[in-house]
Amino acid sequence: MPKVYSYQxxxxxxxxxxxxxxxxxxxxxVSQFKDEHPGGDExxxxxxxxxxTDSFVDIGHSDEALxxxxxxxxxxxxxxxxxxxxxxxATSESQSQGSATLVMILAxxxxxxxxxxxxx
Ligand code: HEM
Numbered sequence: 001m002p003k004v005y006s007y008q009x010x011x012x013x014x015x016x017x018x019x020x021x022x023x024x025x026x027x028x029x030v031s032q033f034k035d036e037h038p039g040g041d042e043x044x045x046x047x048x049x050x051x052x053t054d055s056f057v058d059i060g061h062s063d064e065a066l067x068x069x070x071x072x073x074x075x076x077x078x079x080x081x082x083x084x085x086x087x088x089x090a091t092s093e094s095q096s097q098g099s100a101t102l103v104m105i106l107a108x109x110x111x112x113x114x115x116x117x118x119x120x
Contacts, residue, residue: 003075010077011084014049022051025079028072049086 005020005027013020019031021044030048034041039059047055061069 004078005075006078006081007084008081011049011086014086016045019045019048020074021047021049022077023053023056023069025077026073027075027077028069029074030072033068033072049084 010020010022010027012018013029013031017031019029019034021028021030030037030044034044037044043055044052
């Protein structure tokens, strides 16, 4: 029986020393492999703890890559477990959230000015 991991357990393995990824509902330990990855370690690190199926398939990896992948298999993902959004430190996402707040504040100020002018 293969070992089964929840999305939460996989998500906790998103660091450079402990890096797991999910491809087609299977869990792979890429902690060592990422440094040897022909496509670079960063691309894999960014997906650490997450489902990398789409990225892996989109690249069109060779049969050789698929064979390699099999050697990194550690278990299956528990599909009944709650999916997790992996938080990364200082991503561009958090920056864009900051600018969204700024846009909201500007919109409110402009509405205030418009209201003031219309009621002059
Ligand atoms: C454990 C999973 C993975 C394995 C075993 C793996 C393996 C490989 C191998 C063997 C190659 C050389 C070309 C080939 O044989 O297809 C390659 C290239 C590449 N991989 Fe992966 N890969 C993995 C995950 C990923 C992921 C998640 C991405 C994310 C986008 C990715 C992106 C790339 C890119 C961009 C290249 C092209 C490098 C180049 O030719 O310049 N790989 N990978």
